Amino acid sequence: MLLIHNGRVLDPSRNFDGPADVLIEGERIARVGPKIEAPGAERLDASGLVVAPGFIDLHCHLREPGNDPAETIESGTRAAARGGFTAVCCMPNTQPVNDNASVTRFILDRAAAVASVRVWPIGAASKGSAGEGLAEIAGMKDAGIVAVTDDGKPIATAKLLRQVMEYTRPLDLPVIEHSEDASLFAGGVMREGPTSVRLGLRGIPAATEAICVARDVQICALTGARLHVAHMSAKDSLDLVREAKRRGLTVTCEVTPHHFTLTGEDVVYDARYKMNPPLASRADREALLAGLADGSVDAIATDHAPHTQASKEVEFDRAPFGITGFETALGLALEALVHSGRLPLARLVELFTSGPARVLGKTRRIAEGEPADLTLFSTEHRWTFRAAESASKSRNTPFDGRSFRGGPMATIVAGRVVWRR
Amino acid sequence: MPAREKTQLLNAAQTGRTIERLGHEIVEKTGEKHGIALIGIRRRGVPLAQRLAQTIRAATGAEAPIGILDITLYRDDLSLVAAHPVVQSTDIPFSVDGRDLILVDDVLFTGRTIRAAMNGLFDLGRPRRILLCVLVDRGHRELPIEATYVGRRVDTRPEDMVEVHLREIDGEDGVLLERAP
Amino acid sequence: MSFTFRHLLGTEALTRDEITFLLNQSRAFQGIQKQPLKKLATLRGKSAVLAFFETSTRTRISFGTAAARLGADTMNLQAESSSTQKGESLMDTVRTLEAMKPDVIVIRHAASGAPHFVAERLGIPVINAGDGVHEHPTQGLLDALTISDRLGRMDGLDVTIVGDILHSRVARSDIHVLSKFGCRITLCGPAMWLPPEIVQIAPNVRLEPRLDPALRGAQVVMVLRVQTERLQEPALPADEYIRLYQMTPERLALARPDALLMHPGPMIRGLEIDPAVADSPQSCVLEQVTNGVAVRMALLYLLTGGAPSGAAAG
Numbered sequence: 075m076l077l078i079h080n081g082r083v084l085d086p087s088r089n090f091d092g093p094a095d096v097l098i099e100g101e102r103i104a105r106v107g108p109k110i111e112a113p114g115a116e117r118l119d120a121s122g123l124v125v126a127p128g129f130i131d132l133h134c135h136l137r138e139p140g141n142d143p144a145e146t147i148e149s150g151t152r153a154a155a156r157g158g159f160t161a162v163c164c165m166p167n168t169q170p171v172n173d174n175a176s177v178t179r180f181i182l183d184r185a186a187a188v189a190s191v192r193v194w195p196i197g198a199a200s201k202g203s204a205g206e207g208l209a210e211i212a213g214m215k216d217a218g219i220v221a222v223t224d225d226g227k228p229i230a231t232a233k234l235l236r237q238v239m240e241y242t243r244p245l246d247l248p249v250i251e252h253s254e255d256a257s258l259f260a261g262g263v264m265r266e267g268p269t270s271v272r273l274g275l276r277g278i279p280a281a282t283e284a285i286c287v288a289r290d291v292q293i294c295a296l297t298g299a300r301l302h303v304a305h306m307s308a309k310d311s312l313d314l315v316r317e318a319k320r321r322g323l324t325v326t327c328e329v330t331p332h333h334f335t336l337t338g339e340d341v342v343y344d345a346r347y348k349m350n351p352p353l354a355s356r357a358d359r360e361a362l363l364a365g366l367a368d369g370s371v372d373a374i375a376t377d378h379a380p381h382t383q384a385s386k387e388v389e390f391d392r393a394p395f396g397i398t399g400f401e402t403a404l405g406l407a408l409e410a411l412v413h414s415g416r417l418p419l420a421r422l423v424e425l426f427t428s429g430p431a432r433v434l435g436k437t438r439r440i441a442e443g444e445p446a447d448l449t450l451f452s453t454e455h456r457w458t459f460r461a462a463e464s465a466s467k468s469r470n471t472p473f474d475g476r477s478f479r480g481g482p483m484a485t486i487v488a489g490r491v492v493w494r495r
Numbered sequence: 496m497p498a499r500e501k502t503q504l505l506n507a508a509q510t511g512r513t514i515e516r517l518g519h520e521i522v523e524k525t526g527e528k529h530g531i532a533l534i535g536i537r538r539r540g541v542p543l544a545q546r547l548a549q550t551i552r553a554a555t556g557a558e559a560p561i562g563i564l565d566i567t568l569y570r571d572d573l574s575l576v577a578a579h580p581v582v583q584s585t586d587i588p589f590s591v592d593g594r595d596l597i598l599v600d601d602v603l604f605t606g607r608t609i610r611a612a613m614n615g616l617f618d619l620g621r622p623r624r625i626l627l628c629v630l631v632d633r634g635h636r637e638l639p640i641e642a643t644y645v646g647r648r649v650d651t652r653p654e655d656m657v658e659v660h661l662r663e664i665d666g667e668d669g670v671l672l673e674r675a676p
Numbered sequence: 677m678s679f680t681f682r683h684l685l686g687t688e689a690l691t692r693d694e695i696t697f698l699l700n701q702s703r704a705f706q707g708i709q710k711q712p713l714k715k716l717a718t719l720r721g722k723s724a725v726l727a728f729f730e731t732s733t734r735t736r737i738s739f740g741t742a743a744a745r746l747g748a749d750t751m752n753l754q755a756e757s758s759s760t761q762k763g764e765s766l767m768d769t770v771r772t773l774e775a776m777k778p779d780v781i782v783i784r785h786a787a788s789g790a791p792h793f794v795a796e797r798l799g800i801p802v803i804n805a806g807d808g809v810h811e812h813p814t815q816g817l818l819d820a821l822t823i824s825d826r827l828g829r830m831d832g833l834d835v836t837i838v839g840d841i842l843h844s845r846v847a848r849s850d851i852h853v854l855s856k857f858g859c860r861i862t863l864c865g866p867a868m869w870l871p872p873e874i875v876q877i878a879p880n881v882r883l884e885p886r887l888d889p890a891l892r893g894a895q896v897v898m899v900l901r902v903q904t905e906r907l908q909e910p911a912l913p914a915d916e917y918i919r920l921y922q923m924t925p926e927r928l929a930l931a932r933p934d935a936l937l938m939h940p941g942p943m944i945r946g947l948e949i950d951p952a953v954a955d956s957p958q959s960c961v962l963e964q965v966t967n968g969v970a971v972r973m974a975l976l977y978l979l980t981g982g983a984p985s986g987a988a989a990g
Contacts, residue, residue: 271874278775389793581701584704
C-alpha cells in the first residue's frame, strides 16, 4: 500500500483540481479523497507537488531491437521515468522493423524484463516500412500494438495510405503519419528561410509538411479512419487539422517541446539543432502555441530520438536527424505554456495525459480502480538539465545546461515509484 | 616597479645639428658620386633619411632618391612575439641593382634590424654597396655589423632603453636614455 | 589596429575597419609579388596543411603559392587521396590533422560549417577556403582589394552579381564584404536561384532576375560560374542560360562605361561569359588571381603569429 498525501490532485478527465490524497493498493488506485487514513501504508509526501495521471508519450524511439549503442528499452525507459512519463509509445523503425507479431512480442517481453515504465509499441503500416505492401497489422494488434505508422517517412502513396486506413479501421487502430513530401524535402537539413540562406544549408520549405497533411486528411475523409499527425511543426498543417476537426473527421495531432520552444533562427552549425521536422519559423511557433492553448493540438509528444555522439559530431549536412527529449519535455512545457501564461496548468496536464490517451482510444484518470500510474511534478522547483547526467545513453540535445522552473519530481507506474528526484 | 630614470642625451637643437652633420659627412665621404640613394628603415629611419636628403641637396644641389623599407617580414624574432606585427609597405621607387645605398636608421643596437634590412634589399636586387648611417650607436652588437656614419655613440647596458624622438613623428626632436633600475 | 582573430571562417562578422586592415596588409604582400625575388623567410619553419575535401586546383595552388612565398612548408590533403572517400569521419580527419601539428589549416569542404567544426575542436588557426555554399572569405577579400585598387575606392558602389546566387558562397562573401562599405548590391540570375531571404543577410541588397535592368548603372559586374557539380536538382539548359544571362560585350555596355568585369574563376568561355568580355580591358580576372595570392599571404602571416586573443572571424 502506498499513500500519496498532501498533494494537489489535478485530473482534467474528471475536471478535478484540488488537495486530495491517493491510496494505492497493488497496481491499482484504491481510493482518492481528502485526508485518507491508511495505517501501515508506505507514505509519499506530495506537499507542494501536483499529482497528475501518469504522463503518456505518444512518440519516441527506443532503438531496440537493433543493437544500437544509442539507446535500449532499458535506458530509454529510465530516461522516460526521469521525465515523468509512465507510458511511452515506441516507433517501429528499429532493426528489424516492428512489422510483425514476433518483433512486437520481443519488444513487450524485453520491456517486461527491464523497462522502468509501460511500453506500448507502435507497429509499422507497411512491410519493412518500405511502402509497398501492408505489414502484418492484425497480428501485431493481437500482440499488443497501439497504432501503426511508417514514421521516419510518410506512408508512401495515397493509395497505400487508403489501404492502411481502411484496413485498420475495424481494428480500431489510429494511423500515425510523419507527413512530408519527399521531393520538396530532398537533401534538406533545416527549415528554408533567412537562416538557411545565411548558413548555406539546404532548406526544407514549410509546404513540405502541409502538402502531405492535406493528402492525409483527404484520405482520412475518404475512409473514416483515425488519423494522427506526428510532430506537427507548421501553421499550415495546424490549419488543415483544425479544418478537418471542424468537418467532424477523427484527426488528431501532437507537437514536440522543441517545436514550441525553438525556431529555425536558433540553428547554428551544431547537429544538436538538426531534427526532422526541422525547427520552424516564428509564425509557426506562435501558431502551435495558440493551438496548444485552444485545443486544436491534442498532445505533447517528445519524438525522443537518441543518436550516439560520434554519429552527431559530424558536419551538419551529414548528421542524422533527431534529439533526445524525455527529460526536458515537462520543464520546457511549463516554461513556454504555463509560466508564460498561455494556458492553465490543467490544460498542460491534459496535453500529457488525457489528450494522448484519447488518441490511442484509452483513458487516463485518477479514480478508484484505475491503474496506479501517476506523475508528481513541481511547478516551482528550480533545476538544471545536464545531458551528461541523463539516463539515456545519448547526449544529443540542444538543451544541455538549460535551467528550468518546475519539472517532474516522482514517477509511479503500476503502483511502484520508478523514479524520484 | 621603481620608475626608470630618463636622461636627455641630446636636446632638440643638438639632435638637429647632429643630423645635419651626418648629412655633410655623407657628402664629404661619398663625394658627388652619382647614384647614391638613401633607404630609410621604418619607422624613424624614414624622416631621418628625408632630412639627410635635404642636407645633401642643400650642399650639392643633387637629389638623393629615398626609399622606404619595412623589415617586419624579415625579422628573425617573429615566432617570439605574441601576434604577428602589422606589416607596413616597402616603397622603393627605383631599382637597387648596381646602386650605392645608404641604409638609415635611428638606433643601432644588436644589429638584427640591419641584417633584416639587408635581406630585404637583396630580395629586391643586387646593390653595388650598402653603407649604414645611424643617429645613435648604443653598442651590444650580436652580429658583425657596423655603421659608417654615426651621430652619437652612447654607453648603455642591454636592459636600458634609448628613445629617439623626431618632430615629424613625435612632435619634437630629442634623444633620451632610460636607465633600468 | 591589429588582427586579433584566431581563425578566418567567414566575412559576415568582420567589421569595415577589420576588412580595411586586412586589405592594407594584403597590399604589403602585393608589393612582394612584384619583386624579382618573391620568396621570404618570414614563415620559415612553419607549416600549413591544405585540406581540400572538394576538388579545386586554383584555390589550392593559390594558397600553396602564398605559403611557399612566405617560406612556409605545405602539406596537401586532397579528397581523392584522403580517407574520406572510405567513410572516415570529419572528426577522425580532424584528429589526424592535429597529430600533424601544423601551424595553420586551410580547409575547403563541401559541407557548410565544416571549417567551424574544425576550428571549434582544434587549437590551430583555421582559414576557410570555401565551405559548401556558405562562404569563400578570401575570395570576398581579394575581390574587394581588386575593386579598391582599380577604382580607388569601395564606398557606395553599385555592384551587380550575376549567376546561381542560391548556391554561391562567393556571392555571399562578396555581399558581406561590400555591403559594409555601403555598396548597393543587385543580385541577378534565374529566379529559382534568387532566394528572397538573401536580401536579409546584409543591407542594400536587391534581387532582379532580368539581366538588362540589373546591369544598368553598375560600376562593378561580377559574373559567377555555373556550378554544374553542385546541382542536385534539375539543371537549367545551357542554351537558356546563355540566352538570358551570358555576359556579352553588348550586355556589359549597359553598365557604366568604366565598369569592372570580375569573375572568381574558373571561367567557362562561351557559357556564362563571352570570350571577348573575358579578355577586355575592363576585365580584372588576372588581377583577381594575383590579389588572391597577396590576400592569402597576408592571412597566413597574420594567423600564424603566436597567440592572439582567440575570437573567430566569421
